[in-house]
Amino acid sequence: MEHQQQLAGDGSRSPVKEKPLVSTIGKSTNILWHNCPIGQSERQNLLGQKGCVIWITGLSGSGKSTLACALSRELHCSGHLTYVLDGDNLRHGLNRDLSFKAEDRAENIRRVGEVAKLFADAGIICIASLISPYRRDRDACRVLLPESRFIEVFMDLPLEICEARDPKGLYKLARSGKIKGFTGIDDPYESPVNSEIVIKMVDGECPSPKAMAQHVLCYLEENGYLQA
Numbered sequence: 001m002e003h004q005q006q007l008a009g010d011g012s013r014s015p016v017k018e019k020p021l022v023s024t025i026g027k028s029t030n031i032l033w034h035n036c037p038i039g040q041s042e043r044q045n046l047l048g049q050k051g052c053v054i055w056i057t058g059l060s061g062s063g064k065s066t067l068a069c070a071l072s073r074e075l076h077c078s079g080h081l082t083y084v085l086d087g088d089n090l091r092h093g094l095n096r097d098l099s100f101k102a103e104d105r106a107e108n109i110r111r112v113g114e115v116a117k118l119f120a121d122a123g124i125i126c127i128a129s130l131i132s133p134y135r136r137d138r139d140a141c142r143v144l145l146p147e148s149r150f151i152e153v154f155m156d157l158p159l160e161i162c163e164a165r166d167p168k169g170l171y172k173l174a175r176s177g178k179i180k181g182f183t184g185i186d187d188p189y190e191s192p193v194n195s196e197i198v199i200k201m202v203d204g205e206c207p208s209p210k211a212m213a214q215h216v217l218c219y220l221e222e223n224g225y226l227q228a
């Protein structure tokens with residue numbers, strides 16, 4: 001198979017015959033990586049932005065989906081291509097086979113991390129909005145996306161505020177024991193320690209959805225994500 005070129009003494013290139021590198025990845029054997037001539041940088045140039053993942057983590061009711069939607073709208077209106085991966089929504093399809101026990105939450109985050117990586121490779125600003133309660137699972141996604149392409153946003157709101165909002169009535173059900181293993185009630189949430197962005201209350205008030213989106217937008221502008 002001809003898949004590499006060798007530089008000859010006169011500077012011309014001639015094909016080198018070499019055995020292809022075949023490897024085992026997970027449970028897949030005898031597989032090869034296939035490169036495409038159009039790569040991430042060409043797609044980024046087309047879109048005028050850097051592909052990245054904005055990973056929003058926090059308790060249920062902390063405003064993850066609200067921020068994801070507000071940010072997506074702001075970016076869209078200023079000519080940037082985004083896509084929102086929302087935990088609740090993905091559990092309707094891709095992740096419908098997963099429960100909320102720790103190993104299923106880990107698999108949920110792993111899958112969404114891999115999907116988000118594809119979106120970033122496509123040059124898209126991917127906004128992932130999931131509770132993602134375990135630090136180890138979030139950090140594994142960060143490793144998947146080197147070159148600062150993983151931007152963690154921590155919704156640092158107190159449980160009492162999230163519980164008071166309770167838009168789906170799930171905290172009420174968890175408190176009465178009708179939902180077991182609910183994050184923040186009888187299941188853990190490990191707060192991030194190295195988030196790029198933290199959204200928190202100021203003088204007892206939560207910033208408005210527009211203000212939260214502006215906060216992230218400023219970070220993207222200042223760090224060069226909104227140009228190729």
Ligand SMILES: Nc1ncnc2c1ncn2[C@@H]1O[C@H](COP(=O)(O)OS(=O)(=O)O)[C@@H](OP(=O)(O)O)[C@H]1O
Binds near residue numbers: 064100129
């Ligand atoms: N046991 C339990 N714990 C937490 N959340 C629960 C649970 N059961 C159902 N829900 C609803 O599922 C939404 C969270 O899904 P995620 O995929 O983001 O969760 S996780 O990242 O795998 O922990 C979450 O959505 P948000 O409120 O938008 O966070 C809940 O509506």
Ligand SMILES: Nc1ncnc2c1ncn2[C@@H]1O[C@H](COP(=O)(O)OP(=O)(O)O)[C@@H](O)[C@H]1O
Binds near residue numbers: 063066166212
């Ligand atoms: N910045 C905010 N200020 C006031 N209310 C908010 C804000 N962000 C979210 N909310 C409200 O809080 C509730 C939970 O928000 P949501 O985005 O669904 O949270 P999550 O996705 O983290 O579960 C919703 O009723 C939403 O309208």
